[in-house]
Amino acid sequence: MQIEGTVALVTGANRGLGKALVAALLEAGAAKVYAAARDERKISAGDARVVPLTLDTTKPEQIAAAAKKAKDVTLLVNNAGVMSSNNVLAAGVADLDADFRTNVYGTLAVTKAFLPALERLPGGATIVNVLSLASLASFPALGVYSASKAAAYSITQALRPELRAKHVDILAVLAGPIDTDMVKALQMPKTSADDTAKGIVAGIERGEEEIFPDPMAQQMGALWNKSPKEYERAFASF
Numbered sequence: 034m035q036i037e038g039t040v041a042l043v044t045g046a047n048r049g050l051g052k053a054l055v056a057a058l059l060e061a062g063a064a065k066v067y068a069a070a071r072d073e074r075k076i077s078a079g080d081a082r083v084v085p086l087t088l089d090t091t092k093p094e095q096i097a098a099a100a101k102k103a104k105d106v107t108l109l110v111n112n113a114g115v116m117s118s119n120n121v122l123a124a125g126v127a128d129l130d131a132d133f134r135t136n137v138y139g140t141l142a143v144t145k146a147f148l149p150a151l152e153r154l155p156g157g158a159t160i161v162n163v164l165s166l167a168s169l170a171s172f173p174a175l176g177v178y179s180a181s182k183a184a185a186y187s188i189t190q191a192l193r194p195e196l197r198a199k200h201v202d203i204l205a206v207l208a209g210p211i212d213t214d215m216v217k218a219l220q221m222p223k224t225s226a227d228d229t230a231k232g233i234v235a236g237i238e239r240g241e242e243e244i245f246p247d248p249m250a251q252q253m254g255a256l257w258n259k260s261p262k263e264y265e266r267a268f269a270s271f
């Protein structure tokens with residue numbers, strides 16, 4: 034999909050990667066970007082093409098209202114995500130639920146709400162799910178988060194053939210560590226949110242079903258293609 038002239042919606046657009054994605058989409062020529070956030074007052078003003086939108090992806094009434102308001106979306110970017118709990122053995126159901134509620138159920142609920150409008154577009158539409166290298170094999174130290182991102186990847190794959198028949202592409206972003214609040218406590222090499230966002234936009238324009246947007250993602254993606262088992266082992270000590 035060419036970004037020039039598209040109408041995009043980015044969830045979790047007030048900070049981190051979502052904010053950078055809004056900027057990258059504008060830079061690439063998007064006609065309008067709905068910048069969705071739990072608190073739309075946190076969306077920075079500046080470009081007349083940005084339309085702030087209130088959207089907590091775990092709140093059905095807000096999802097329905099957003100889909101009603103933003104009927105002209107051609108590119109839906111499911112970016113909102115959380116990393117609330119990590120150790121699988123220490124996690125209770127409530128901990129698991131915290132990550133699954135946003136990363137899995139929220140992403141699916143937003144997708145379902147926007148699909149009727151996306152399916153009607155004569156020129157087709159694109160959905161982008163912002164996932165992680167942890168979707169492909171668990172980072173044990175981030176086990177619960179990894180499980181949620183793996184589930185979201187599985188759902189992305191489940192939707193792909195059904196949506197393709199309706200001219201809606203669904204792309205998975207398998208990102209490496211990004212320098213945002215989410216992983217600020219983790220000491221490791223990270224790519225800036227701006228560079229990651231540019232890598233994602235380039236992947237959308239190339240129509241890649243799996244987008245590896247940063248150098249670490251590209252390196253690990255090559256390993257995953259060569260040997261999923263070696264890929265799993267590479268993260269086992271993480």
Ligand SMILES: NC(=O)c1ccc[n+]([C@@H]2O[C@H](COP(=O)([O-])OP(=O)(O)OC[C@H]3O[C@@H](n4cnc5c(N)ncnc54)[C@H](OP(=O)(O)O)[C@@H]3O)[C@@H](O)[C@H]2O)c1
Nearest residue numbers: 045049050071089090112113114165208210211213214215
């Ligand atoms: N950082 C990384 O290393 C990394 C790597 C791979 C993939 N990712 C993925 O990239 C995406 C963006 O993460 P980030 O690194 O930018 O994290 P971040 O800095 O923590 O930002 C998360 C964003 O998601 C929003 N959000 C969380 N729960 C939400 C909900 N229920 N409804 C609506 N918005 C919600 C947050 O809004 P509030 O400000 O209201 O909390 C915030 O805007 C996530 O899906 C994450 O899993 C991150």
